[in-house]
Amino acid sequence: MSFYCSSYPIVEKKALAGGIYSFTIKCPEVAQAACVGQFVQIKAEGYTLRRPISICSIDKENGTIRLVFEARGKGTDKISELNKGDLMDVIAPLGNGFTVPAKKDGRVIVVGGGIGTPPLLDIANMYGENCTAILGFRSFDKVILDKDYALSGAKVIVCTDDGSTGVGGTIAQPLADELAKGGVAAVYACGPTPMLKAVVAAAKEAGVYSEVSLEQRMGCGVGACVVCACTVVRDGKEQVLRVCKDGPVFSGEEVVL
């Protein structure tokens, strides 16, 4: 595992649903080193802290990575003002991503909630039709990446809290239905904590391995400042670990949500 700190050119910028942006940056060494579920720390000009953003997709051949984030504060607003051709200052790739076996036996389920949907896209790309993507959003105007997931070949189930598109309600019922079909090798999830709790519980009940990607306020992003704490049970005892360096992905078995 190694990371870089440098400025890389933005080769594509797209506005997705309200306030959510997609940036693709040309960073061959980062793309080469990166794996699914890792994140980057982006400099927001004029702010003390960088902003941790998950990697949505890695293109090793073209040497690019795609970053999808919501502008939901002054720092991410500032980053969202960057344009194609500008340089993006990042530390990347960081953290431990999802464990995806080299030999892709069986079927997997990815469960993304809102802005937690981007980091799971490459799992869908790897598994294609052997992946079911259950994507939850507040309402139809918040839906992102559903077409990208569909392009992967995965079976896509969109849920909205208000029922304005797709399945009405949370991801809970579609997840239970998919698990009940059997033959699921793993469930991977990223999203709000209540959703992660529900996913871990459902997977546990079905006897299926699960992994979740956590979010926490970060400082350095590389493990030095010990700010982004989370609790896991490992070797039979509770331990406080770092989301940035020991995570952001943890197994559902060990994480205390």
Add this chain to the structure above:
Amino acid sequence: MSVIPDISVNVCGKYFKNPVIAASGAYGFGEDYTDLYPLSELGGISCKGTTIAAKDGNIPPRIAETPSGILNSVGLQNPGIDKFINYYLPRLKKQDTVVIANIAGATIEDYAEVAARLDSTDVDMIELNISCPNVKQGGATWGVTCSGAASVTKAVRNATKKPVIVKLTPNVTDITEIAKAVEAEGADSVSLINTLLGMRIDIRTRRPILHNNVGGLSGPAVFPVAVRMVWQVSNAVKIPVIGMGGIASAEDAIEMMMAGASAVQMGTAIFGDPYAPIKVCEGMKKFLQENKIEKISDIVGTVKPW
């Protein structure tokens, strides 16, 4: 022919190849940035505050961004002195930089015991954290009174022959009184400032952003306070002063040294720019060259007050 500028300094008899030390709490145990550059680029590292037993720290969130700074309330999460001595220290000692152990405790006996254990190791210096604002027991409870600061310093002084740096809190009425009290008990140096106690509230939830409610402010916002205190303290004591608090550039570091700091520490700036310490060293060399100054130590305390 231009002379190669000398940015090495000597503090308490220890040679630092440059005056930039990674501040405690910002750089872990020196293992997290080695993908970018070797630790030997730094003059020294002050390790994460270490206690006698491992500590889990405070419940997150532990950080909040503020204008030109951050609030943190980590609460001294650390693996304990045994792991420091047996695991981290041997690795750090291979890195060609000055290794400073930063120690904290809940009781005077804790401080003395940790110092005594370090005394038989090859750690270069010991920094006494009597200024952590984020733990209920220990830390700043010692640092806010002259008698508290003096008694911890005395106990540690009796426990070790290693150079002892006492890290001071700015959350006091007169920091020079504390500095004089620890000097009188045998401190070899003082470092300042630790963070300023602060608070932020999320107005939507009416909850403090930090789960600990309050935390320590650092970053460029505190820099002028730090310069003022370093200047006051360096005029009040004879022992060397290590200056820190919001240093983000070579200009800041030079200013801090002119105020009276023999060396500087950098913390928060590294989060934004991991290369900041290296850039400070480069900027210092340039400043010396441009101003025809032979060595960086020549600028220490050279502010000309009105």
